[in-house]
Amino acid sequence: MELPRARRLVLFLVVISGLMGLYMLFVSLQIQVPWHRPLSDTKDASSSLEAYEVRDSVPVDTFVATPIPELGIRFRILPKAGPNQTVALQGLDGSTRPTIEAPLEAIEGSTPPPKPRAITTTTARTTTVPSRTTTPDFFGDHYTSEDAPLLTSCPDSIRTKVPHTSFAKRFLGRVPVLQWAKHATESEYQRLSHFHGAHGWGGVKFPLLKACLSVLNTSANRVMFDDWERRANRSQCIRCAVVGNGGILRDSKKGLEIDQHDYVFRTNGAVTKGFEQDVGSRTSFYTFSTNTLRNSMHSYHGVGYNGPPLAEETRYVFLPDHDRDYILMRASAMHTPIETGPERTKTPPKYFGENASVEKFKMYHPDFIRYLRNRFLRSSVLNGRYKDIYRPSTGAVMLLAALHTCDQVSAYGFMTPDYKKYSNHYYDRTFQAVAFYVNHDFRLEMDFWQKLQKEGLLRLYMRQ
Ligand SMILES: *[C@@H]1O[C@H](CO)[C@@H](O)[C@H](O)[C@H]1NC(C)=O
Ligand SMILES: *[C@@H]1O[C@H](CO)[C@@H](O)[C@H](O)[C@H]1NC(C)=O
Ligand SMILES: *[C@@H]1O[C@H](CO)[C@@H](O)[C@H](O)[C@H]1NC(C)=O
Ligand SMILES: *[C@@H]1O[C@H](CO)[C@@H](O)[C@H](O)[C@H]1NC(C)=O
Numbered sequence: 001m002e003l004p005r006a007r008r009l010v011l012f013l014v015v016i017s018g019l020m021g022l023y024m025l026f027v028s029l030q031i032q033v034p035w036h037r038p039l040s041d042t043k044d045a046s047s048s049l050e051a052y053e054v055r056d057s058v059p060v061d062t063f064v065a066t067p068i069p070e071l072g073i074r075f076r077i078l079p080k081a082g083p084n085q086t087v088a089l090q091g092l093d094g095s096t097r098p099t100i101e102a103p104l105e106a107i108e109g110s111t112p113p114p115k116p117r118a119i120t121t122t123t124a125r126t127t128t129v130p131s132r133t134t135t136p137d138f139f140g141d142h143y144t145s146e147d148a149p150l151l152t153s154c155p156d157s158i159r160t161k162v163p164h165t166s167f168a169k170r171f172l173g174r175v176p177v178l179q180w181a182k183h184a185t186e187s188e189y190q191r192l193s194h195f196h197g198a199h200g201w202g203g204v205k206f207p208l209l210k211a212c213l214s215v216l217n218t219s220a221n222r223v224m225f226d227d228w229e230r231r232a233n234r235s236q237c238i239r240c241a242v243v244g245n246g247g248i249l250r251d252s253k254k255g256l257e258i259d260q261h262d263y264v265f266r267t268n269g270a271v272t273k274g275f276e277q278d279v280g281s282r283t284s285f286y287t288f289s290t291n292t293l294r295n296s297m298h299s300y301h302g303v304g305y306n307g308p309p310l311a312e313e314t315r316y317v318f319l320p321d322h323d324r325d326y327i328l329m330r331a332s333a334m335h336t337p338i339e340t341g342p343e344r345t346k347t348p349p350k351y352f353g354e355n356a357s358v359e360k361f362k363m364y365h366p367d368f369i370r371y372l373r374n375r376f377l378r379s380s381v382l383n384g385r386y387k388d389i390y391r392p393s394t395g396a397v398m399l400l401a402a403l404h405t406c407d408q409v410s411a412y413g414f415m416t417p418d419y420k421k422y423s424n425h426y427y428d429r430t431f432q433a434v435a436f437y438v439n440h441d442f443r444l445e446m447d448f449w450q451k452l453q454k455e456g457l458l459r460l461y462m463r464q
Contacts, residue, residue: 136194138387141374143367144188145174148405151228154237157407158457165455170375177404178317179365180221184213192366197321198289198391199370204323212326213363215333220359224285224405225263227313238262240406243279244395244413245269247423247432248463254412255280261410267398268292269300271427272309278426279413283309287398289319290328290343293351303427310353318363319397325363333358364397372400376448379441386438393440399449403457410459415446418463 154160162171176183189206196202201209220226225238241261243249245268258264258280266272267287272279286308288296296305308316316332318325324341328349331338333356335348343349352360372392373382381390392400395414402409413426415434424432436442452458 139374140195140199140370143172143175143371145172146176147174148177148223151225152237152407154407157237158403158409159407161455161457165457166451167455167457172371172375173404175368175371175404176365177224177368177401178222178362179213179216180363181214181217182222183365184210195366195370196388198319198364198366198397199373200366204326208323209326212330215330215358216361216363218359221362224362224401226315226359231262235262237407238405239408240265240402240410241280242399242402242409242411242414243267243270244399244411244415245425245427246413246415246419247426247428248416248419248461249275249278249413249426250423252278252412252461252463254278254461258282258410258412263406265398265402266309267394269296269303269305269425269427270309271300271303271305273304275426283311283314285315285317285398287317287319287394287401289321289394290324291321292319292394294342300425300427303425303429305427307351314360316352316356316361317398317401318361319369319394320363320366321391329361329363332356333361364401368401368404369397372397376400377441377444379444381438381441389439390441391439393442393445396440396445396448399458403452408459409457410461411449412461414449414460415442416460416462417446417450419446421463 159173162168162173186206189201189209192200193202193204193206194200228234228238239261240263241258242265243258255275255277259282263284264280264282265285265287266283270279270283270286272281272283288308293308297307308314318329320326320329324343327338327341328343328351330336331343331345332349332352337345337347338349369391373390377392377396379390381387391397399409399411399414419434423430424434434442449458449460453460
C-alpha cells in the first residue's frame with residue numbers, strides 16, 4: 001500500500017521537525033556539551049599551565065571525570081541559578097561581613113561590572129521578583145576584607161608599589177587569599193553558596209564544607225608563609241619564584257636562580273627530577289585542584305611526574321573547584337579513607353605523603369578567585385556560553401596569589417608573546433603546540449603578565 005505522495009511528504013516533514021524539536025530541547029536545557037576540542041591554532045607552542053580541567057555541578061558520586069588528552073575536555077554546563085538564590089543573596093548584605101570593599105567602577109579593557117544590585121532595597125527581600133530582574137549578580141564584586149600582619153618591612157615591596165601603578169584601584173590588599181576553619185559559618189555560606197566552582201561554595205553542602213574546612217584550624221593554615229619567623233636565613237624582603245610549566249624553561253639554566261628565592265611556587269605537572277638545571281628543585285608551595293592533580297598524574301606520568309613534591313618545606317595549596325577538593329583535603333590531613341566519589345579509597349590518600357600534617361595544607365578562598373576573575377582576568381569568555389566554567393588557570397591563580405603575598409615576585413615558565421617558539425611544557429619529550437581551552441583564557445593571562453612586568457610589579461622570565 002502506497003501513501004499518496006503528498007501525505008508521504010507531510011509525514012516526512014513531521015518526523016524531521018519532531019527530531020529538530022527534540023534537538024532544540026536538548027540544546028536549550030544545556031544538559032551537556034559533547035567532546036570539545038581545544039579552541040586553538042594547532043601550530044601554537046609554549047606554556048599551557050595545565051592540561052585538562054573539568055568543571056561540573058553533578059554530585060560527586062555520579063560524576064566521572066574523563067580527560068582525553070587528544071580531544072580536550074568533557075564539559076557539563078552549570079545549571080542556571082534559580083530565583084531563590086537571589087533572594088538569599090539580597091537578604092544577606094551588611095551585617096554578615098565585617099567590611100565590604102567598594103565595587104569597582106570600571107576596569108580598563110573590559111566591560112564594566114554590573115551595578116551592585118538591589119542589595120539595599122528592602123522589597124526584594126520579601127517578594128519574588130520576576131527571574132529576569134532577580135538573576136543573581138554573577139560577578140559578585142564584593143569581598144570580605146581581613147588584616148594580614150606584615151612579616152617584613154621591605155622598602156620596595158609589591159604592596160608599596162601598587163598604589164603608583166594603573167592597578168591601584170582594582171588591587172585589594174586585604175582580600176583574603178586563603179580560607180580556613182574560621183570562614184565556615186552559616187552566614188558566609190549564605191553569601192558564597194550563590195557562586196559556583198572556584199568562585200564560591202555553590203554545589204558544596206554546608207555540613208560537608210564545615211566538616212572539611214574546620215580541619216584547617218592551625219595557625220599555619222591561615223597564612224601563606226607560616227614558617228617565615230622560624231627561618232634562620234630571612235631576607236629583608238620575601239622573594240618568591242613562581243614557576244609555570246612552559247617550554248620556555250627548557251635549556252634556560254634558571255634552576256639555581258629559582259632555588260635561591262625564599263619561596264618557590266609550582267603547579268600541576270611540575271616535575272623537577274631531571275630538569276633541575278632549568279627549573280630548580282625546591283618546592284615551597286604546590287598549587288593544584290583535585291582534578292588538575294589527577295589529570296597531571298594521568299597525563300605526565302610518562303615524563304616522570306608521579307604526584308606532588310614531598311619535601312619537608314612543601315605546602316599544598318588547594319584551588320577548590322568542587323566538593324571533591326574539600327573531601328580530599330580533609331582525608332589527606334586527617335588520614336582517613338574517602339568513602340565516595342571519584343577519589344574513593346580504602347586507605348587514606350597518600351598524594352601528599354603518609355604523614356603529612358594538617359599544617360601542610362592550605363586552600364584558596366573563593367573570594368580571592370572571584371576577585372581575580374572579576375578584576376584582573378575578566379575574559380570575553382564570560383560573555384559567552386562557557387561563562388559558568390571559565391576561571392583563571394591554576395598557574396594564574398598561583399602567580400596572583402604570590403603577587404598578593406610576597407614582597408617580590410619572579411615568574412618563570414609563563415606564557416610570553418613568542419610562545420610559538422616553545423613547546424607546551426618544559427618536560428615535553430617532543431615538541432607540542434600550546435593547547436588552549438575554553439575554560440581558561442591564556443592569551444588574556446599572557447597580556448596581563450606583560451602589563452605587570454611593564455609596571456614593575458613582576459619580573460617575568462623572557463628568552464630575550
Ligand atoms: C524556592 O522557594 C520556595 C518558597 O520558599 C520553595 O518552595 C522552593 O522549593 C524553592 N526552590 C528551590 C529550587 O529551592
Ligand atoms: C582542630 O581540628 C581537629 C580535627 O578536626 C580537632 O581534633 C582539634 O581539636 C581542633 N583544634 C582546635 C584548637 O580547635
Ligand atoms: C634557607 O634555609 C633553608 C633551610 O636551611 C634552605 O633550604 C633554603 O634554600 C635557604 N634559602 C635561601 C634563600 O638561601
Ligand atoms: C610515618 O610515620 C610513621 C610513624 O611515626 C613512621 O613509622 C613512618 O616511617 C613515617 N613514614 C614516612 C614516609 O615518613
